[in-house]
Amino acid sequence: MTSYNGPAQYGFAERWLPRLVLAPSFLLTLVFVYGFILWNGYLSFTTSRLLPNYEWAGLAQYTTLFANERWWVAVKNLFIFGSLFIGGAMAVGIFLAVLLDQKVRQEGALRTLYLYPMALSFIVTGTAWKWMLNPGLGLEKLVQDWGFTNFTFDWLVNPDMSIYTVVIAGIWQSSGFVMALFLAGLRGIDDSIIKAAQIDGASLPRIYWKIVLPALRPVFFSTLMILAHIAIKSFDLVMALTGGGPGFSSDVPATFMYSTAFTRGQMGVGAASAMMMLMTVAAIVVPYLYSELRGSRNG
Amino acid sequence: MGALAIKNVTKSFGDTHILKGIDIHIEAGEFLILVGPSGCGKSTLMNIIAGLEAPTTGEVHIGERIVNNVAPKDRDIAMVFQSYALYPTMNVRKNIAFGMETRGVPKKEQDEIIARVSKMLQIDHLLDRKPGQLSGGQRQRVAMGRALARDPKLFLFDEPLSNLDAKLRVEMRTEIKQLHHRLKTTIVYVTHDQIEAMTLGDKIAVMKDGIIQQFGSPEEIYERPSNLFVAGFIGSPSMNFVECHLAEQGGEYGVSLQSEGDARFVALPNGARLADRIGQKVILGVRPEQIEVAEEGEPGLACKVHLTEPTGPDTMIFTQVNGKEVVARVHPRAARHPGETMRLKLDMGKVVLFDPQTELRLV
Ligand SMILES: Nc1ncnc2c1ncn2[C@@H]1O[C@H](COP(=O)(O)OP(=O)(O)O)[C@@H](O)[C@H]1O
Ligand SMILES: [Mg+2]
Numbered sequence: 001m002t003s004y005n006g007p008a009q010y011g012f013a014e015r016w017l018p019r020l021v022l023a024p025s026f027l028l029t030l031v032f033v034y035g036f037i038l039w040n041g042y043l044s045f046t047t048s049r050l051l052p053n054y055e056w057a058g059l060a061q062y063t064t065l066f067a068n069e070r071w072w073v074a075v076k077n078l079f080i081f082g083s084l085f086i087g088g089a090m091a092v093g094i095f096l097a098v099l100l101d102q103k104v105r106q107e108g109a110l111r112t113l114y115l116y117p118m119a120l121s122f123i124v125t126g127t128a129w130k131w132m133l134n135p136g137l138g139l140e141k142l143v144q145d146w147g148f149t150n151f152t153f154d155w156l157v158n159p160d161m162s163i164y165t166v167v168i169a170g171i172w173q174s175s176g177f178v179m180a181l182f183l184a185g186l187r188g189i190d191d192s193i194i195k196a197a198q199i200d201g202a203s204l205p206r207i208y209w210k211i212v213l214p215a216l217r218p219v220f221f222s223t224l225m226i227l228a229h230i231a232i233k234s235f236d237l238v239m240a241l242t243g244g245g246p247g248f249s250s251d252v253p254a255t256f257m258y259s260t261a262f263t264r265g266q267m268g269v270g271a272a273s274a275m276m277m278l279m280t281v282a283a284i285v286v287p288y289l290y291s292e293l294r295g296s297r298n299g
Numbered sequence: 300m301g302a303l304a305i306k307n308v309t310k311s312f313g314d315t316h317i318l319k320g321i322d323i324h325i326e327a328g329e330f331l332i333l334v335g336p337s338g339c340g341k342s343t344l345m346n347i348i349a350g351l352e353a354p355t356t357g358e359v360h361i362g363e364r365i366v367n368n369v370a371p372k373d374r375d376i377a378m379v380f381q382s383y384a385l386y387p388t389m390n391v392r393k394n395i396a397f398g399m400e401t402r403g404v405p406k407k408e409q410d411e412i413i414a415r416v417s418k419m420l421q422i423d424h425l426l427d428r429k430p431g432q433l434s435g436g437q438r439q440r441v442a443m444g445r446a447l448a449r450d451p452k453l454f455l456f457d458e459p460l461s462n463l464d465a466k467l468r469v470e471m472r473t474e475i476k477q478l479h480h481r482l483k484t485t486i487v488y489v490t491h492d493q494i495e496a497m498t499l500g501d502k503i504a505v506m507k508d509g510i511i512q513q514f515g516s517p518e519e520i521y522e523r524p525s526n527l528f529v530a531g532f533i534g535s536p537s538m539n540f541v542e543c544h545l546a547e548q549g550g551e552y553g554v555s556l557q558s559e560g561d562a563r564f565v566a567l568p569n570g571a572r573l574a575d576r577i578g579q580k581v582i583l584g585v586r587p588e589q590i591e592v593a594e595e596g597e598p599g600l601a602c603k604v605h606l607t608e609p610t611g612p613d614t615m616i617f618t619q620v621n622g623k624e625v626v627a628r629v630h631p632r633a634a635r636h637p638g639e640t641m642r643l644k645l646d647m648g649k650v651v652l653f654d655p656q657t658e659l660r661l662v
Binding site: 190192195196197198199206211215 | 346349351371372376377378380381382384385386387388389397398401402445
């Protein structure tokens, strides 16, 4: 009892003030994040349609969901978008970071330039790219006006290609952020390691490929985590750019969930799809958090 | 045969002039020390020798070649860095092998070299560990192993021992010296530690502010420092500097010294060379071990002991001459206690004189 050897005991106010200050946000998080997750989980097992009700339906909503072609298009799109977006943003970001690491003089200016897209909301990015990719307004019209009248770039209105426009806009938005993360990592690498490798005769690509980038493994995984969860949650970009269309060709689970639950009066199916997304995110994030926390406890 | 020649090398970063005309020449098998305070440009000069940076002007010769336009890997050099610069994701074996792989050394030969080098440095039991799992001393050995695997014409060491604790530093110093005796390779070794400089070097270049203050053998630099900076930088405890006036007394040239309560004129051997400076101020430099206890009947200056510092084999006596604190290194049995008086004499054959304005040595 008396062998307490932590920090000295302060007065009542010092001990309770921090908890008091944190309490409102703690409560709000508890109710609006975890409370609603639970509520949504419950709804997914009910017969809710236009409005929530609490009539137990077992797995019926999940059966409906898995029988829905539109859901599988959304899942496939998420897979295409997720892998291309993560791969593309990572590749472009790392490439830019390596270039900047070569001590480009205007680094400060360039870094800001590349980071600006990240400061925009996905809505703005989506809208801007919608104009640029609109066949009658943007890129296609521009190149045709230059005289290349055969040029077509109609991905935005082509059901087979529309998801790839989301990929392009997503990469544009996020690669600056990836670059910033990797640039910070590259700056942490001891200069003399690169000098030693030069004396060992390694070419610059080999130095990066064999020595520098492997040393940035932790940065790589953090970035992967962040991009993966951006990809799974992506909603606003798709909404602003294609609205899920043409048809439902560029739907992703988040837009599917929104339209099913709120515009098509199938709240139960929407809730079920939301649960599927939660499970996917959890499957990625929980092992990551677990390893991170364990790592930091070990030192 | 010359192993390394640096001819009038300068280096500027923009308007900052880091190296201001460096000239160095050493023979094959020599151990060259670059010593100087932090920030004086030692690493910059090292990087220029290695080809990691280009000199602004001047030439670097390794062996018979001008290497200004030769890439680091083709200069036939190996380098050990202060931070060791081990490749963090590779184990020790891969760290040593990396350069050989790049140069296309056959696998079998690589294995032989790794075995030989790791045995020589006693790191053969560490070959499968990553750098993060090694102690500072072990990392240091791996860094040396990586350099030795190359069998280069020139070894470059940039403060290799600075990150080790004192005991390990002394041990590794001895090992490096033995290694040099065995391999007889030319070594350029950067340090800011004057003891390392004195113990290891065949030749020492003392640098300050991008200029070589003196280049010579350790004995030359210790006994005939060319200026006040070199004199004060080399040697521990530092050389004592006493301001005095040159005078003539009874046909002899010398200086007068005052302690608290005593004063005497001491003659300089060969003092006649200074005849034209009679009456001028000079700085007398005398090392602590060049101050001895005067025997019974010998002339000596009675000095009051302020403080004593026993080091074991010797005792340092702190006293005052001409208003300046002076340290004498004496035998522990000859030392007196603080407050008492000791009669001291200077070894006038070894003292050096400096011009207070130019700070250069006079004789
Ligand atoms: N790339 C660089 N650009 C500008 N200044 C530099 C650069 N590299 C080194 N310096 C400067 O050159 C001086 C000498 O550095 P260095 O050679 O590392 O000193 P030392 O190794 O003797 O401690 C320092 O003042 C340092 O700030
Ligand atoms: Mg240095």
